[in-house]
Amino acid sequence: MSDPAADPAPKGGDIVRRHALPVRIWHWLNALSVFVMLMSGMMIFNAHPHLYWGRYGANFDHSWLDIGAGHIRIGPLTIPVPPPIGVVIHGRLFAFSPILTIPAHYDLAGARQWHFAFAWLLVVPGLLFAVWSLVRGHLRRDLAPRPAELRPRHMWHDIKDHARLRFPTGAAALRYNILQKLAYCAVLIVLLPGVVLSGLMLSPTMNAALPWLLALMGGRASARSIHFICAMGLAAFILVHLLMVLLAGPINEVRSMLSGRYRLPRERAE
Amino acid sequence: MISRRQLIGAAGAGAGGLLLSGCDKIAASPSVQALLEFGNAGTRLAQRAVTDRAALAPEYSGADMSPVFRVNGNATPRSSDYARLLAGRFADWRLQVSGLVAHPLSLSLQDIGHMPARTQITRHDCVEGWSAIGQWTGVPLRLILQQAGLSSRARYIVFRCADDFGGTPYYESIDLIDAFHPQTILAWAMNGRMLSVPHGAPLRLRVERQLGYKQAKYVMGVEAVESFAHIAGGKGGYWEDVSRYQWYAGI
The missing domain is CATH 3.90.420.10 (Oxidoreductase, molybdopterin-binding domain)
Incomplete structure (x- = not known):
């Protein structure tokens, strides 16, 4: 985001510089890698659509989540689900339909190749972005919530505005609002590190290299559950994120993430 | 006569099929396969590099x-x-x-x-x-x-x-x-x-x-x-x- 001090009192309708180049580059590399990771990850999950807690877990053990034909079971709850979840094609159960997966047919070996190759695209630019965010103050300046923003009254006000689809206008649109900040921080600080570290702990060699991290996760079956939960959290974020881009004006929003130039929304006539 | 429902279903299946075969075609191309192989070779080398030979x-x-x-x-x-x-x-x-x-x-x-x-x-x-x-x-x-x-x-x-x-x-x-x-x-x-x-x-x-x-x-x-x-x-x-x-x- 641009520094308001360098750009005094911009108002609605002005074109401003919004996203720094590293943010834009990382956003698109990350978008590509996260999509491939989610799609190939769903194919890998299809090979054994059961999740467990603890050090081990296989068919005879007690799972906490199963995806079956037309339903998901979470603990004692069985929830009917429509396609593309829990579909049966030529007698084979697909927890996630092939229309969602890479490759688009049952291919565990192929999905693993995609997953582990694109993991590099997730991790290497992610680490560079993390270092840049810390060093250049992106995290502190743009993403970290301020104490005033965390007051319940402010949060409630923001939630009401979001529910009414009243987005910030004019100079207020230069900054992320508190719900955006919390969502981005959850992705950057919890979900992305969580999905990477739990994913590493699914590797038997990395278990030998970092046994303390495996213990911290509560064992390999738990790491696999954590990996899945973080991935679903990222998928949920992406759905909301895309919806918000559509509602906030997709052309202006996508342009600002490509060129960095953003037209500040005009103030509403109250 | 083909019902509207059948037509929509067929169109959907056709579009889906095109999309699927498109993705799998990209995946099957030699250059994509080479890229994936490169990534996977990197994984092996990186794991060997960070893991002690005798790590249990x-x-x-x-x-x-x-x-x-x-x-x-x-x-x-x-x-x-x-x-x-x-x-x-x-x-x-x-x-x-x-x-x-x-x-x-x-x-x-x-x-x-x-x-x-x-x-x-x-x-x-x-x-x-x-x-x-x-x-x-x-x-x-x-x-x-x-x-x-x-x-x-x-x-x-x-x-x-x-x-x-x-x-x-x-x-x-x-x-x-x-x-x-x-x-x-x-x-x-x-x-x-x-x-x-x-x-x-x-x-x-x-x-x-x-x-x-x-x-x-x-x-x-x-x-x-x-x-x-x-x-x-x-x-x-x-x-x-x-x-x-x-x-x-x-x-």
């Missing part, structure tokens, strides 16, 4: 063991030779140690049982995603390789197995880092009993820092080679040959 896979206590250890792959070899060996309680079974060694060996189960043994409670991770914890007792592979006098030209150890899938014999291979790893054993006992047929009797490989398909069952031969390019499909293992599973299964 986690070992567990008796209380952590799976109540039921799932059987995977073949539950019994179909060959008549194996049936004969099994009927004789493996008295006539011999492990052939061959290839790039100074002294080829032919070891009976008794010979192997008299060698120093290692017992370890470790986790078996199937490539599909499930895990089971069990106890294994066997001879460290390095002792057998040392007894046979491994040639300096040897780079891989190939395991020849008695089972097959549709007539294609199972085999696997590992490099010398894993072959000489302290937890790499040829196990003849599991959970305190002689190895059962479904789990690979009379002898199976345990290479604890890799996935389940590397844990060859029904091992009949250990062969030291310079390269596995000329063995079977050339990819170093049965699943590597038939399904493009990665030879390095540390991930």
Whole structure:
């Protein structure tokens, strides 16, 4: 985001510089890698659509989540689900339909190749972005919530505005609002590190290299559950994120993430 | 007449089919395959770089063991030779140690049982995603390789197995880092009993820092080679040959 001090009192309708180049580059590399990771990850999950807690877990053990034909079971709850979840094609159960997966047919070996190759695209630019965010103050300046923003009254006000689809206008649109900040921080600080570290702990060699991290996760079956939960959290974020881009004006929003130039929304006539 | 519903369904299926075949076509192109191979080679090199050669896979206590250890792959070899060996309680079974060694060996189960043994409670991770914890007792592979006098030209150890899938014999291979790893054993006992047929009797490989398909069952031969390019499909293992599973299964 641009520094308001360098750009005094911009108002609605002005074109401003919004996203720094590293943010834009990382956003698109990350978008590509996260999509491939989610799609190939769903194919890998299809090979054994059961999740467990603890050090081990296989068919005879007690799972906490199963995806079956037309339903998901979470603990004692069985929830009917429509396609593309829990579909049966030529007698084979697909927890996630092939229309969602890479490759688009049952291919565990192929999905693993995609997953582990694109993991590099997730991790290497992610680490560079993390270092840049810390060093250049992106995290502190743009993403970290301020104490005033965390007051319940402010949060409630923001939630009401979001529910009414009243987005910030004019100079207020230069900054992320508190719900955006919390969502981005959850992705950057919890979900992305969580999905990477739990994913590493699914590797038997990395278990030998970092046994303390495996213990911290509560064992390999738990790491696999954590990996899945973080991935679903990222998928949920992406759905909301895309919806918000559509509602906030997709052309202006996508342009600002490509060129960095953003037209500040005009103030509403109250 | 085609109903509107049928038309929409057909259009949807057509568009979906195009999308699917499009994605799979991209995936099948040689340049994409090369890129994926590059990424996966990077994974192996990075894992080898950050993992100490002797770093041990986690070992567990008796209380952590799976109540039921799932059987995977073949539950019994179909060959008549194996049936004969099994009927004789493996008295006539011999492990052939061959290839790039100074002294080829032919070891009976008794010979192997008299060698120093290692017992370890470790986790078996199937490539599909499930895990089971069990106890294994066997001879460290390095002792057998040392007894046979491994040639300096040897780079891989190939395991020849008695089972097959549709007539294609199972085999696997590992490099010398894993072959000489302290937890790499040829196990003849599991959970305190002689190895059962479904789990690979009379002898199976345990290479604890890799996935389940590397844990060859029904091992009949250990062969030291310079390269596995000329063995079977050339990819170093049965699943590597038939399904493009990665030879390095540390991930």
